[in-house]
Amino acid sequence: MSFFNSISRSMTRAQRGSKRATTPTSATFSPAEMLPPSPVVSSPKTPPIPKPLYLSSPFVEAALVKGNFKTIVMLPKYVDIMEWVAMNIFDFYTNLNEFYGVITECCTQQACPMMSAGPTLSYTWINHDRKNVHLPAPTYIDYVMTWIQNLLNDEATFPTKSGHDFPQSFPSTVKHVYRQLLRVFAHIYHAHFHQILHLRSEPHFNSLFAHFLSFGREYELLEIKDVKGTSSSPVGVGQLWEAWRDMGILEG
């Protein structure tokens, strides 16, 4: 089923939980800063890179959910598709925020001066002057998570009250949200997977990410090019996506 082709929604919607995570502390920023940054190549000359741990056995197979994720992303009967997407985005955001909260003391301006997501890839942010700038990963992630939290709290964007409709712009908004959440996952895998391992949280984190990927593909929220990157600046998790697809965890 195509999310964007589906405009029908039931008249009555179940209420999502009104209790939401507290807003991360951060300076506010204007909508001009919200435009998704584009990846840049930092250096083409890199020595052969050892295989990241997240691609290595047994960590690549570690998961709480066994088998294919297709069944858990399917739209339940009688549930409105917009509501289903909104609810899942709220859950992905909340869970990812909690994981990031645990590793946040390792993700510092010194340790992560850029929003890296692969050996030759770091994402840039578009600033007030519409210039691509590198931000330290903790700053970038704080901007992203604050922006999403504010959207989730905005009744006009993510309506929770019965009788309030989702706006026309909802599909495009959630695609932007999804793209930025993917970048946060990509940074954690690339720069902080050893900390996830140290906490023995890799089955949880892998399951969350596989669920996120599967849901994003099912409802056309996720572009494959964003998952894989380019040949000169691949996203580290692009290989993870391929590995899971080959293992039958994800669909093609």
Ligand SMILES: [Zn+2]
């Ligand atoms: Zn970091």
